[in-house]
């Protein structure tokens with residue numbers, strides 16, 4: 001009996017090894033063809049972990065990212081601005097949901113991701129730990145933060161993991177509207193009174209460096225980039241995308257009639273890259289370590305919102321339980 005069990009277990013591990021070997025061959029072929037992996041395909045555990053890490057962080061960023069702008073909804077200067085801002089903040093919630101769903105297809109439940117976030121064990125984008133101190137910051141967030149998000153996310157539409165790439169297509173369409181609305185707020189302020197123009201300039205000055213840091217640490221300090229690029233998740237390095245973003249902003253800031261707070265921006269003809277002045281990477285590390293200007297406040301609000309939403313989750317679970325019971329009862333009656 002024991003021998004039989006041993007034989008079954010040996011043959012099962014043999015099958016696992018074989019399916020892993022053929023799975024790996026399939027995975028390697030998909031990568032070489034620059035094609036897509038779907039949820040039921042075999043994938044290396046490290047690939048799965050990397051995706052859950054990146055997609056869940058991305059989802060958390062969208063959800064925490066609602067806070068700086070939501071804070072201005074009641075203070076928007078007109079009904080039109082209020083309606084637009086509300087729609088934008090709701091879009092960010094939607095992006096979070098697409099992304100949590102994409103991450104769930106990898107086997108990690110949304111509840112676990114949310115618990116990790118509220119326990120302080122998950123990352124979200126550094127940018128959302130800075131305060132939005134004036135209405136002009138709504139313009140700067142839309143123009144610079146959504147601008148950086150688009151620059152980073154358009155290549156992610158081609159990410160090798162199907163559900164992530166497809167979610168990104170929709171997210172990018174909506175981010176484009178967000179960026180336009182931010183640009184338009186700044187344009188109107190820049191063409192207003194001298195005080196309004198100064199308000200717009202101050203907001204750009206505040207958000208410029210943090211938005212460049214959104215792209216992540218310099219390439220030499222980015223432990224995940226190489227593997228993520230080999231797996232066709234990331235298509236460009238952090239520095240490549242940052243440089244591309246600076247080039248876009250240089251053109252657009254002229255239309256605004258404002259300036260970027262960086263006298264060292266130049267196009268390097270040899271490398272074909274836009275270069276910028278030094279960034280304070282110490283500040284970036286501090287923000288990532290939880291010591292940015294608003295980290296504590298953002299987390300507190302997120303925890304509060306989660307606790308206040310408990311009754312909705314309970315009601316939804318109860319409704320699902322009752323619906324399943326009714327369906328089972330109806331099926332029993334029919335048979």
Ligand code: FAQ
Nearest residue numbers: 058061062065124125126149213214215216222223224225
């Ligand atoms: N903030 O080795 P790398 C938005 C971490 S959505 C915090 O280079 P990777 C929409 C990184 O996780 C904005 N942490 O890492 C919106 C890693 O730590 P780990 C979010 C950061 O993954 C607009 C460590 O540093 N977008 O804005 C940051 O290859 C307006 C080493 O870094 C996305 O998440 C950072 N900025 O590259 C919403 C896009 N940078 O995990 C509301 C998807 C790096 O090893 C209003 N994500 N870290 O502990 C990505 O493209 C990548 O994950 C990067 C980082 C590029 C962010």
